[in-house]
Amino acid sequence: MLSWEFSAADLALTRFAHSPLWEVVTSLQVLKEPGAHAVHLPWVRTARAALADVEFGLLSALVPVPSVAVPDFLTPVPAGYAPTLDEELAQLLATPPEQVRADLAGLDAPAALLADPAAGLERLAAEIRAYFAAALEPSWPRIRRLVEGEVLRRARQMSTGGPAALFADLHPRVAWADGTLRIAHRWYRAERRLDGGRGLVLVPAVFAWPGVWSQAEPPYRPGLVYPPAGVATLWESAPAAPAALAGVLGETRARLLAALGSPASTTELAARLGLSAPNASHHLTALTAAGLLARHRTGRTVLYLRTAVAEHWLTAGSLN
Known part of the structure; x- marks a missing residue:
C-alpha cells in the first residue's frame, strides 16, 4: 500500500500528462504476457508481426514479466502535458551514470548498462525508437485520442465534484479519503507527503490496463499511472x-x-x-x-x- 498525503497546494498543482515512454514500457509487458491483458490482443497480433525484424533486446531485459519494478530512469513522470518521444528520450539520455546505477540496484540489470551507462543509454534509446516506430506509431493517433478524452472527462468530474469525484473511480485499487490518496500495491508499502506544493501527475496509459503504477521515489516527480476509461473499445x-x-x-x-x-x-x-x-x-x-x-x-x-x-x-x- 502506498499512501500519499496531500496539502491544499498539492491538490491545486495536481495535473495530467501523457507519456510515450510509459506506453512503450507497458505495451512491452502486454506483448510478453498477453493473457493478462486480453483487451489488447488485436494489437498484440499486429505488433508481433511488425516487430519481427526489430532488435530491442536491451529494452526487453529492463522490462521483465512478471515484474515488480522497472528502472525509474526508463519511466519518468512527464514535466509537461504531452512530451514527444524525442523529448522523453533526451531526458533519458541525460540521466547521470550514478543515477542509472542507483535505479538498477537490486534488479537483474544487463552488465553492459552497469559498466558503461552512457553507451548503454544510447543503445536503449535507439531500441526504443525502433520499437515505437514499429509497434506504436501506427496506432498513436487512436491512443492519443483516447487519452485526451480521458483527461477531458476527468476535468469535468473534478469541476463538478472536486478531488473526491476525480479519484472516486480512477481505478479499483485507488482510494481517496481525508486528504490522502491510497494505492493498493501488492509488493510496495510506503507513506509519502507530496511536500506541500509538488502536486501529483496523473498519467493515463492505455497499455497499463488492468494495473496501476506509481512513481514515488526521489529524485523523480511523483506520478500515478493508470488505464483510461474506454480501453476495452480501443481496438474494437x-x-x-x-x-x-x-x-x-x-x-x-x-x-x-x-x-x-x-x-x-x-x-x-x-x-x-x-x-x-x-x-x-x-x-x-x-x-x-x-x-x-x-x-x-x-x-x-x-x-x-x-x-x-x-x-x-x-x-x-x-x-x-
Whole structure:
C-alpha cells in the first residue's frame, strides 16, 4: 500500500500528462504476457508481426514479466502535458551514470548498462525508437485520442465534484479519503507527503490496463499511472446501436451515439463506422444541435462526447 498525503497546494498543482515512454514500457509487458491483458490482443497480433525484424533486446531485459519494478530512469513522470518521444528520450539520455546505477540496484540489470551507462543509454534509446516506430506509431493517433478524452472527462468530474469525484473511480485499487490518496500495491508499502506544493501527475496509459503504477521515489516527480476509461473499445469496431434508438434517430446517428463511449474525433468516428468524414461531421453537428453531444477542442482536434441526455436515451433504448 502506498499512501500519499496531500496539502491544499498539492491538490491545486495536481495535473495530467501523457507519456510515450510509459506506453512503450507497458505495451512491452502486454506483448510478453498477453493473457493478462486480453483487451489488447488485436494489437498484440499486429505488433508481433511488425516487430519481427526489430532488435530491442536491451529494452526487453529492463522490462521483465512478471515484474515488480522497472528502472525509474526508463519511466519518468512527464514535466509537461504531452512530451514527444524525442523529448522523453533526451531526458533519458541525460540521466547521470550514478543515477542509472542507483535505479538498477537490486534488479537483474544487463552488465553492459552497469559498466558503461552512457553507451548503454544510447543503445536503449535507439531500441526504443525502433520499437515505437514499429509497434506504436501506427496506432498513436487512436491512443492519443483516447487519452485526451480521458483527461477531458476527468476535468469535468473534478469541476463538478472536486478531488473526491476525480479519484472516486480512477481505478479499483485507488482510494481517496481525508486528504490522502491510497494505492493498493501488492509488493510496495510506503507513506509519502507530496511536500506541500509538488502536486501529483496523473498519467493515463492505455497499455497499463488492468494495473496501476506509481512513481514515488526521489529524485523523480511523483506520478500515478493508470488505464483510461474506454480501453476495452480501443481496438474494437463501433458497437451496434439499440434498435429502439435507431428507430427514432436513424441508424447512423444512433450508431454514432453508441460509438462515443469515450470522446472521439470526427476522423476517428468516420473510420470506425465506415463513413466519409463529411457525412460523419454532418450527423455529429445535428446531434450536437439537439443537445445529445458536446464539443471540446484539444489543440487542433475537436472531440465529441455524449451529454447526460444522450446517456439516458442510450440506457433506455438498451432496456427496450
